[in-house]
Amino acid sequence: MAIHNAEIARIFSLLADLLEIEGANPFRVRAYRNAARTIESLPHNVEAMVREGADLSELPGIGEDLAGKIKEIVETGRLGLLEEVKSRIPGALAELVAIPGLGPKRVKVLYDALGIQDIEGLARAAKAGKLRNLPGFGAKIEEKILEELSRRATAEKRMKLITAEQFAEPLLNYLREANGVTRAIIAGSYRRRKETIGDIDILVTCRDSDPVMERFVTYDEVEHVLSKGKTRSTIVLRSGLQVDLRVVAEESYGSALQYFTGSKAHNIAVRHLAVKLGLKLNEYGVFRGETYIAGRTEEEVYRTVGLPYIEPELREDWGEVEAAQQGRLPHLVTLADIRGDLHAHTKATDGQATIEEMAAAAKAKGYDYLAITDHTKRVTVANGMDAKRLAQQLEAIDRLNERLSGMKILKSAEVDILEDGSLDLPNDILKELDLTVCSIHYKLNLSREKQTERVIRAMDNPYFTIFGHPSGRMIEERAPYAIDMERVMQAALERGCFLEVNAQPSRLDLNDVHCKMAKDMGLKVAISTDAHRTTDLDFMRFGVDQARRGWLEPSDVLNTKKWSELKSLITRA
DNA sequence: GCCGTTTTCGGCCCGACTGTTTTCAGTCG
Numbered sequence: 001m002a003i004h005n006a007e008i009a010r011i012f013s014l015l016a017d018l019l020e021i022e023g024a025n026p027f028r029v030r031a032y033r034n035a036a037r038t039i040e041s042l043p044h045n046v047e048a049m050v051r052e053g054a055d056l057s058e059l060p061g062i063g064e065d066l067a068g069k070i071k072e073i074v075e076t077g078r079l080g081l082l083e084e085v086k087s088r089i090p091g092a093l094a095e096l097v098a099i100p101g102l103g104p105k106r107v108k109v110l111y112d113a114l115g116i117q118d119i120e121g122l123a124r125a126a127k128a129g130k131l132r133n134l135p136g137f138g139a140k141i142e143e144k145i146l147e148e149l150s151r152r153a154t155a156e157k158r159m160k161l162i163t164a165e166q167f168a169e170p171l172l173n174y175l176r177e178a179n180g181v182t183r184a185i186i187a188g189s190y191r192r193r194k195e196t197i198g199d200i201d202i203l204v205t206c207r208d209s210d211p212v213m214e215r216f217v218t219y220d221e222v223e224h225v226l227s228k229g230k231t232r233s234t235i236v237l238r239s240g241l242q243v244d245l246r247v248v249a250e251e252s253y254g255s256a257l258q259y260f261t262g263s264k265a266h267n268i269a270v271r272h273l274a275v276k277l278g279l280k281l282n283e284y285g286v287f288r289g290e291t292y293i294a295g296r297t298e299e300e301v302y303r304t305v306g307l308p309y310i311e312p313e314l315r316e317d318w319g320e321v322e323a324a325q326q327g328r329l330p331h332l333v334t335l336a337d338i339r340g341d342l343h344a345h346t347k348a349t350d351g352q353a354t355i356e357e358m359a360a361a362a363k364a365k366g367y368d369y370l371a372i373t374d375h376t377k378r379v380t381v382a383n384g385m386d387a388k389r390l391a392q393q394l395e396a397i398d399r400l401n402e403r404l405s406g407m408k409i410l411k412s413a414e415v416d417i418l419e420d421g422s423l424d425l426p427n428d429i430l431k432e433l434d435l436t437v438c439s440i441h442y443k444l445n446l447s448r449e450k451q452t453e454r455v456i457r458a459m460d461n462p463y464f465t466i467f468g469h470p471s472g473r474m475i476e477e478r479a480p481y482a483i484d485m486e487r488v489m490q491a492a493l494e495r496g497c498f499l500e501v502n503a504q505p506s507r508l509d510l511n512d513v514h515c516k517m518a519k520d521m522g523l524k525v526a527i528s529t530d531a532h533r534t535t536d537l538d539f540m541r542f543g544v545d546q547a548r549r550g551w552l553e554p555s556d557v558l559n560t561k562k563w564s565e566l567k568s569l570i571t572r573a
Numbered sequence: 574g575c576c577g578t579t580t581t582c583g584g585c586c587c588g589a590c591t592g593t594t595t596t597c598a599g600t601c602g
Contacts, residue, residue, distance in 0.1 A: 027585055031574035063575050101591095103600050138593060188602090201602085227590055232602095234590090244602080246589095259587090264602070271586045282587055 002448070003047050003074050009040035011079050012069075017094035018085045020104040021111075034061040037265060039070070041318055043517035045486060050074045060319075092118035101144045109134050123149050151240070158196035159241060160475055161542065162505035165190075167221075167241050168200045174219060175204060175245070178212040183253060187260035188244075192312045193545035195475055195508045199242035201260050209247040216245045252284045255295035258302075259283040265317035266310075273305040273321070281305065313548040318516070332548040333527075335541050337560040340369035343414065343437050343468060343500065343528030344537070348393055349374040350382035352533040355393075355400060355409065361534035363407045369563050371410035371528075372397060373437045378416035378424040385413070387429040394432055408563055410434040414468060419443045421457025423464070430463035435570050437500065437528070439468035440481070448482035455483065456491040465570050466526050466558075467492065469502040469509040477506070485514055486521075493523050496572040498558060501527045501550075503543025504536075515550020524569070526558040 016032035038061050039046055049056065051074075056067035073079050089111060095118065096107045110116040113134055114125055125131055126149065131142040159167075168186055176184045181204055185191070188201035204212055209230050216233055217225045226234040226242070234244050248256040259267060260283065274281040279288055285295025286304045294304040302309050307324045311332055314320040323329050344358055345351030351358070355372055362370035374393065375384040385393065390413055397409045415438045416424040423430065423438060430436060438458055446454065458464055470488065471480035492499060499518060502509045510518065510525065518525055527543040529536055547557060554560040558569065 025574080028574045030585080034575085061575065065574060101600075105599060136593075136599070140592060199602095229590055232589055234601095260602085262602085264586095268586060275586080280587085284588090 003077060005039050005042055005046050008046055008070060008073050009036040011073060011082055012036035012039070012066075014091065014094050015079070015082045015085065017097055017104075018082075018089060018091065021089060021093055021097065021107050022085065023104070023108065031061065031066070034265075035066050037317075038062065041316070041513055043486075043513060043520055046070060047074050090117040095119055096122060099145060099148055101141050101148070106136055106141075109136055119149070158198050158476060159239075160196055160505055161190070161193065161545075164197040164200060164241065167237060167239055168202075168243075171200075171219060171221070171237075171243065172202060175202065175212060175216060178204075178206075178215040180206040180208055181212055182206055182250060185257065187257055188262060191261050192263065192315055193549060195511065195546065197241075199244065201244045201246070203253075203256055203260050204245065204247050205250050205253050206247060207249070212247060213245070246283070248283065250296070251292070252295050254297035254299070254301050255281065255285045256283045258298045261312050261315060263316050266315035266320070269317050269321045270302075270305060270307070273307070277305060279305065311548065313545065314551065316549075330551045330553050333544060333552050333554045333557050333560065334548075335544050337554040337557070338367075338527065338540055338544065339562055340367045340371075340410075340559050340566075341529050341531065341537060341540065342371040342410070342412070342435065342466065342526045342559055343373050343502070344370055344531040345374055345382075345414070346372060348389070349379070349384060350532060355396060357534055358531070358537075359400060359404060359407070359409055361537055363404070365537060367407060369408045369410050369566075371412040371435060371437070373412045373414040376413055376415050376424050378418065379414075379441050384416070384424075387425055390425065390429055391432070410563075412436060414439055416441055417454060417458045419446070419454065421454045421460075423458060423461055427461070427463055430461075433463070434567070435465040436463055437466045437468040438464050440472060444472055444481045446481070448484060451481055452484040452487050455488050459491050459495045459497045462572055464495075464497055465572075466498045466500050466528075468500045468528075469504075469507050469530070470499050471509050471511070471514070473507070473509055473511075475506050475508060480509075486517065489518055489521050489523050493521060496570075498570070499523065499525050501525050501543050501547055503527055503529045503539040503541075503546070505539060505542050508542060508546045510546070510550070512546055512549035515547055515552055519551055519553075519556050524556055524558050525552070528559070 012032045013036040016029045020029045038059055050071055056070055057063050069079055093107055096102055097104055116122050116125055126142055126146050131137050132139045172184055172186055183205045185203050187203050190197050190200055206212055213233050217228055217235060221237045223236045223238045232246050236242050246260055271281050279286050285292045286301060294300045299309045310320055310324050346355050346358055375382040377384045377386045394411050397411050401409055411434045413436060415436050417438050417440050418424055473480035499510060527547055529539040531537045558566055
């Protein structure tokens with residue numbers, strides 16, 4: 001039986017929740033949470049590591065005990081300790097601590113006093129008014145729980161970054177107009193450019209917080225106000241998005257921004273360094289004893305604890321603190337490094353613009369090249385092209401290239417990878433192309449083994465260049481198909497193929513963990529928009545964000561090269 | 574449960590807000 005990292009992480013995370021409800025040592029609980037996080041973001045398959053006899057206690061936050069437990073999970077598919085805890089308290093209690101206002105203590109009370117073991121039981125008791133008299137509860141908490149339960153029935157989960165931008169940016173501008181505001185910036189996972197956002201954290205500096213707090217809670221999209229104080233307030237917008245506003249003084253801007261950008265795990269790691277230096281780091285600054293010694297800028301904060309500046313996208317406690325200490329932080333790729341786009345559609349298939357229009361838009365971005373990659377015949381819903389239509393398009397591109405100056409249209413196609421690993425156009429037309437993007441659009445539910453073999457077989461074709469949207473996932477909509485990404489990457493490396501970071505905000509595929517995996521393996525990627533209209537070329541920035549989260553530098557990205565260099569890179573031996 | 578160039582034991586990040594209290598616990602980020 002195959003055990004994936006996510007499964008091991010889930011077991012530790014559940015165990016942490018249940019132990020916390022039982023009142024276990026909070027640091028022991030944290031150890032399980034840290035282990036879950038470490039394993040979830042590990043670029044290697046833990047099961048394989050166990051089989052190869054790797055020493056798991058070398059991993060950060062994993063000691064003798066947890067290494068043994070991981071081994072137990074891999075070998076037996078279960079964890080004795082979790083079964084044991086579950087025999088004392090129901091596993092479903094873990095879902096209750098996810099409800100705002102309910103933490104481990106109150107969940108314990110619910111179970112002990114009323115025998116509540118899951119969301120359904122909680123809903124029945126709350127509706128019957130049984131919560132308000134419990135110790136540590138009251139009428140307000142009961143009401144809050146009822147609200148949350150009804151909200152859950154309809155609410156969205158996490159919000160895609162691009163959607164969050166549409167709500168957050170206007171609110172930010174609105175706050176900038178408040179009296180006395182000197183700076184306003186969005187921190188949190190939004191600033192770290194995570195693919196989805198749970199809530200928005202806004203940081204403001206000003207001398208008197210009252211006017212901006214007042215303006216905040218009276219924003220016309222406010223559904224309700226969760227809290228309002230002098231330094232922090234929280235609202236929920238009608239869209240369901242929760243927004244926190246923090247106000248600090250100018251001299252605390254850097255430390256507050258560092259603090260509220262997170263991630264929590266990164267902050268703990270940085271504070272750990274501060275403690276070792278005999279300093280205290282909080283949102284107001286870095287302190288020696290009672291004395292403020294730094295905090296005006298983030299650079300100053302990092303410098304004070306002995307580190308160079310760390311880019312927000314790296315702040316996930318994935319090794320960035322150690323890398324910073326050792327002076328080997330990556331110099332992350334930026335939008336300005338991008339010289340072209342290697343995946344775009346036109347009216348010939350399911351795009352909305354002509355080749356000329358797409359070319360003009362790419363040129364306006366200052367690109368050196370744009371690959372036209374219309375669908376091929378298997379993708380009938382998109383009016384995929386057969387060899388004859390593709391040949392006509394190639395002639396049109398030749399004619400257009402004669403007229404274009406300063407940029408080149410690359411001849412390409414998004415070729416469909418069939419179930420048996422063959423490509424859906426013959427090689428005698430594929431050989432006419434500058435490159436191919438090869439993707440899976442059908443038969444997404446093959447076994448992991450078959451899906452992996454399918455792709456590797458396709459890569460055996462000498463005209464396979466870039467594997468498009470490699471996991472097939474749609475954020476918050478469709479899970480990735482089962483595929484062994486490490487094997488696919490290894491196969492690509494051996495054959496001179498590459499993987500795509502698809503920049504569509506609903507794909508972002510490869511994800512951050514897989515970008516890092518590619519980098520660690522020495523495999524280059526293409527950041528491509530998969531544009532279906534001229535304005536989609538703007539999605540490049542989301543792809544770059546994702547690549548930065550995966551530690552990618554310009555040299556890791558194909559389309560930071562000029563065409564002559566790129567051409568020799570992608571030419572297979 | 575992890576970890577150590579002060580430590581193999583005794584630490585483990587830190588502060589704000591709310592509600593239920595009557596000086597603070599619980600929750601949250």
